[in-house]
Amino acid sequence: MARLFLLLAILLAIFWWLGSRVRARRTDSPPADAGVPRQGADDRAQEPMVPCAHCGVHLPRSEAIAYQGLHYCRAAHLPEANGRSGDNGGDRGGPA
Ligand SMILES: [Zn+2]
Numbered sequence: 001m002a003r004l005f006l007l008l009a010i011l012l013a014i015f016w017w018l019g020s021r022v023r024a025r026r027t028d029s030p031p032a033d034a035g036v037p038r039q040g041a042d043d044r045a046q047e048p049m050v051p052c053a054h055c056g057v058h059l060p061r062s063e064a065i066a067y068q069g070l071h072y073c074r075a076a077h078l079p080e081a082n083g084r085s086g087d088n089g090g091d092r093g094g095p096a
Contacts, residue, residue, distance in 0.1 A: 052077055 049058045053070035054077035064071035065078065072078050 054078075054082070 047060045047062060050061045050064050050071040051058050052064070052073035054072055057073050059071075059073050061071065064073060065075060066072075067078050075081055
């Protein structure tokens with residue numbers, strides 16, 4: 001019977017020790033947790049911005065359409081698209 005109590009005491013001690021470790025880790029980690037979403041924002045901020053050669057709006061280079069050494073914000077602003085459909089029907093997102 002005494003052995004059972006000893007075992008129970010050891011188990012309780014282990015659980016208490018684990019609990020205090022988890023609590024210590026939680027108090028240490030908030031800066032790391034807060035940094036995760038901010039890292040993604042930093043990656044986006046570091047991306048070079050390029051102006052659209054047609055309307056002049058700035059956008060990340062990965063989202064711009066590169067054509068003949070210039071960047072465009074959408075397919076409708078490409079010189080080809082403007083030549084074919086004129087200036088007014090721009091926002092339909094026609095053939096790329
Ligand atoms: Zn544009």
